[in-house]
Amino acid sequence: MTDTPATSARPDTRTEALGILRALVGRDDVDFHEGQFDAIETLVDRRRRALVVQRTGWGKSAVYFVSTLLLRRRGAGPTILVSPLLALMRDQVAAAERAGVRALAINSTNAHEWSDVLDALRADEVDVLLVSPERLNNPSFRDEQLPALVDRAGLLVVDEAHCISDWGHDFRPDYRRLRDLIAQLPSGVPVLATTATANERVVADVAEQLDSEHDGAGERASQAPPAPGVVTIRGPLARASLRLGVLRLPDARSRLAWLLTHLAALPGSGIIYALTVSAAEDTARLLRDAGHDVHAYTGRTDTADRETLEGRLKSNDLKALVATSALGMGFDKPDLGFVVHLGAPSSPVAYYQQVGRAGRATANADVLLLPGTEDAAIWQYFATASMPVESRARAVIDALSDTPLSTPALEARVDVRRTPLELLLKVLDVDGAVKRVRGGWVSTGAPWQYDAERYARITEAREREQQSMLDYEALPAGPEGCRMAFLQRALDDATATPCGRCDNCAGPWFEADVDSSARESAAGSLDRVGVEIDPRAQWPSGMDRLGVAVKGNIPVGERAESGRALARLTDLGWGGTLREIFAPGAVDAPATPALVAACVRVLADWGWAERPVAVASVPSRRHPQLIESIARGLADAGRLDYLGPLELLGGGPEGDPGGNSAYRLASVRGRFGVPAGGVQSGGVPTSGPVLLVDDLVDSRWTMTEAARTLRLAGAPAVLPFALAVRG
Template identity: 75%
Template structure:
């Protein structure tokens, strides 16, 4: 490459960059042009590890236009989130880059997108990793796209690595896509959150398919990860009441608008409701929020029309608001790397932004509660493969597989993805098939990954307790050897945040956390495939057999009573009668229920794990409500089989036939003039309550109102 051509490339690249950012004086950050030159002039593969806000997207947009001017086909940009796609398309348009996306939210546009691709009217095609394994897209559109592609970009590339904090099986499939890229087509992988182990792993995968397959074939550009604009701090408060009271007292003082992260959906919704009732303009944003509402909330935050979004990690990678003024956490993420990524949303285009962590005593319990590994168990994987082989090569849909293996839908889908990227199964039209390729359970690898996750949790606890610089700690967690004290955090200087809590805020927070009552919706449909497991029921549940709408005291994930209930149901906690406070809270649920018809009696479930707990609550509700205690259902033999937590078909089959209405209880129900209150300890799948309710209805109860202490989620 001659010096004149290098100069010409840089001149053209700089002109595009200035158009992209809208500043005639803009210049490249250190490493940006080096990455562009690697892709455009040398057609090599590159891995860019740079802090959030450094300008990784500028690299691939500039490189795309330069390559297109040389006559190449479009860039394929793999992005993990719809929010990222929306922002990327808008950013690309500013530079004259014609970008389009194919994702689950714009199926109505796919025909037009494919037509534009065929007409060579697209510069960048954004696709989700999940879309890459859609059978029709993978088999019909992707091969032609790869033949014409001028550049492949893998954004948030730490997701490729199962050592990364946000490993995704669909992303790991990209290693095969990378290996299939035609010779001479450059590949770019980018991330802001990768330690040395992840960098090495990603580099090895980016090198697949090149001459030596060595990481020497990958140009790795890694910069310092310090965020000079961020002022970090940790404020330890005794409980959820104090943390919410602090937020009520000081949210208005935080600069600009920002994000308040919580660990659970219920915490996000409850916190947002509390803040709104206190007059703050906030919205909840979770994985359960409707897509249209998410987009609207993102727009309001970007326009500073709300003070904050109270969000789970669903608002993470890809959300781009350069002037975000603060990020606050009610409860800590389970790793410093995940925390660095989330706080990296703030202060990208401002000199100052505040980042405060309010850790909770319940954080470790919540981490454990959500500790669902992305790696398969050997028994589960072998059961799935056996079911597919037994189907004689014909595909099985996910619902059909669910009826053959004892796994809920979400973990089953995750397991299928893992087996898919391992080559043991393949998604085809109509479902899944086994490939016949040998698959061996890699226990050692999975155990090492599990140990790494535990080490990350311990490191997060260390972050909360350190006396040294907090930014330096986060950089070192990402193996950034340029780390030095930041001179801004609460340990480098002094606590920059207020620590007082107003009495009125404490009272308001206490009242909010003391709220009781969560709706317990009745099942209306028997699960598909249950009849194959010995259950003589299918289709819709007969209205005469159904439960009425019920209540639980609280969810296990709630900030208020959830803390108490997590202790009650923690493994190893001995069974005991409910405390006076717990019984009083249950009585309040009934007082606030608002049922259409008052119950005429109380029936207890025959709990094997918490008999004293259930009996004490049933007796108290009977006493205070002046309702006769009609008795308890009986166990048939040893009662239900199996453990809670399986999929619907298996869970129903395990409780079907496990209970009966004894003669004494049946006599009490005879001639009942109103519904009965059915008391149990914990609702998860709700099949235990559904089966018990059906038996009580058939024994003469006009209706059954289920009540449980806890709802699992």
């Protein structure tokens, strides 16, 4: 769908724009795709606001680079390009250089270059400034550089604009701030928003925010006033190069075995998407151990390593990256040969975004979804983790005043963990209730109302999209079940027709068999045990406010040693068993022999400096039978004394497990005593380490305080062991 094209283009605009496009792509025979020049003309000659919704690979970046050079030639200031991901920024800067566009970026990784960037801006030597949405609210940038930059801006570009909408609010809360930035622009400054993934609901939401009223510095004499409304340029989303398929396999072992069997046969280089960091790392390790040249790419991957891995994949020096959504929007490898999903994303919108990485400049690319039974539980976990809770929001607002508080200092005043606290502060900042200033956060004093209706709407939309993804997996064979057409309809593309290529239209294009040796390798990988637990070495700041007189480093004589857990809750292997054990409402019961045996294997592989001489346990209100059976099982296997559970003092820990560091430490401080007499030895042994057993490690403060109790009672060392690590 394209708004009626204007007829007011300058006669030479198309010729001039075409020359820039050809310089951009390095070919003299290219022409504009349908809708590209409409968008350029809308921005350059009509100075309108435009929303471009086009499939990945259509050439949205060409629109804003060509428009930038045309506007600069007409005397306009630099383009501000709001871009969400570092990988996307790197590709955009490289593309700009090829087109002769002078592009520089300001982001979290190049702080050492900011002064040079600002000098170049003042000297008018920058055509495009790429900034992250978070940077727009950096106090010094927002207060000192942004006003002048906005006043001079020739064009504002919002890339991946679906993040403005409710659909993506938790991915980038700062995107919601763009409405205020748009309102500050002087009249006549065109605005371009681009995305490849938007249904009608998102299109309407984004268009409404692009059409904000102007609060800016007034109309520039050299520019015509903007016409009302937003021009929406929308094209068909079908990707003729993609061959979609879904293969249902019974379990994680079978899915990994399929990859081991068939990865080498997939065309070219590609991306294997996983839903969690643990799953990505485990899968990459398994495939690499089997001789495949693959690496994990997640939010935990170092920035420099990300750049190296991106470069290796682009040069086909890797078979695949096993990635989370950290490798997504904007990653540009036109000849990417395949995308495989180990577990489904939570919506067709997110799925289309990721599969769109493949086949952008090739005739064929394979896309295969291997859904898992655990997918829905993972969707729910991430959805609830990102949604603001009213009681927490009000606690944060009440804790702030006009005196700035840093995030660590705020943690000692509200029981919200660091990552959710930072997200909540951003949401409240966008809502106008708090403000980030030099030195931390302050309250604005403005009235704030929890928008329960909005969050209910978001929840309902997510549930519909999750069901839609399940419907995609279950489409019937035949053209009526065409997978590409389904994705098009999910994104409200009225041009949807059967693709003739997917597994339902043309029959399965993939082999479903699994090699027996691959199944054995996958089973062995999933049966791997042992996750390191790093000991706490420093007390949280601000503990005096909570009545606990500690600060600085934990005395060495009171610390635990490095510990071990059986697995993470998000692991592909034992994580599934542990998720069932710790699921809400699960009944406490003794550990199965297989679970005890797995824990014994963790101890066998530990490699500790000194073997433990006794076992103690952390008393559990929720899983007393489980912990007792694990502790006794380990003691029996190692022929160690079992001292029993620590005593609970003063009623034991207060509140629920988890919470932020300060509050969790306060809740467990002084609440444990040494086992009452122990077994055989009559007390805590002083001749060797004590193995301390708990069920679930989250903040690590329960284990830290329990270990401290044993150390103060004479234990020369404490070795923490837990069934599971959260995350």
